[in-house]
Amino acid sequence: MELMNLTVKELLQLLASATDELRTRNIVRTNNNPLGDYTEWLVARAFRLELQTNSKAGYDGVRKAGIDDELRVQIKGRRVTPGDKTWQLSAIRNYASNDFDVLVAVIFDERFDIIEAFWIPHAVIGDHASYRAHVNAHILSLRSSIMTDSRVESVKDILVRFHQ
Numbered sequence: 001m002e003l004m005n006l007t008v009k010e011l012l013q014l015l016a017s018a019t020d021e022l023r024t025r026n027i028v029r030t031n032n033n034p035l036g037d038y039t040e041w042l043v044a045r046a047f048r049l050e051l052q053t054n055s056k057a058g059y060d061g062v063r064k065a066g067i068d069d070e071l072r073v074q075i076k077g078r079r080v081t082p083g084d085k086t087w088q089l090s091a092i093r094n095y096a097s098n099d100f101d102v103l104v105a106v107i108f109d110e111r112f113d114i115i116e117a118f119w120i121p122h123a124v125i126g127d128h129a130s131y132r133a134h135v136n137a138h139i140l141s142l143r144s145s146i147m148t149d150s151r152v153e154s155v156k157d158i159l160v161r162f163h164q
Contacts, residue, residue: 029054035108036090039077043104046155046162049073058099074100078142081110091137092129098122105142106159114160118142119153 003011022028028037029051040060044051049061059072076089087107103125106117128146129138146152 035077035079039106040075042159042162043073043075043106046159047073047104058094058097059101071102072100074103076103076105077108078105079108079110079112080115087142089140089142091135092125092140093137095125095129095131095138103140104155105140107142114156114163116142116147116154117156117159118147119155120146121151124149124151 006014019028019031019034022034022038027041028034029040030037040051043049044061047061047063049063051061052059058074060075061073063071063073065071074092076092078087078089080087089105092103101122103120103122104117105120107115109115124146125138125140128143128149129140131138140146
């Protein structure tokens with residue numbers, strides 16, 4: 001199938017069909033841009049997390065660490081393209097409420113290959129993110145300062161093994 005020969009409506013229908021199939025395979029959970037749902041699915045699979053409901057504020061997955069202990073993980077995905085090369089993650093809401101223990105950030109290229117992925121403890125975000133009142137959230141860009149922080153771990157190799 002030549003995509004350039006499809007009408008705009010046909011392209012949108014193809015996108016809808018692809019999203020429906022991803023939902024059937026239990027990879028995406030919403031009708032939103034599939035990147036967020038796919039990233040959550042990928043990270044949950046790689047780190048054996050139990051995904052939370054979409055309405056759960058503050059974190060996306062949980063890993064039981066003991067009988068009364070759990071690790072709460074927020075998951076962010078970013079797709080960079082030639083027209084938008086920034087590694088800025090979506091808004092981190094209510095950072096001060098300490099709703100999560102670690103953030104896993106995955107950066108994809110335009111073809112959905114993983115460029116990099118990081119395991120970032122909650123405290124590290126406070127050292128590198130900036131609060132923006134107009135969105136009432138902390139904004140984190142993955143720059144060299146955070147990527148070289150000794151508390152941050154690259155988990156790209158782990159995620160690549162689960163990336164289909």
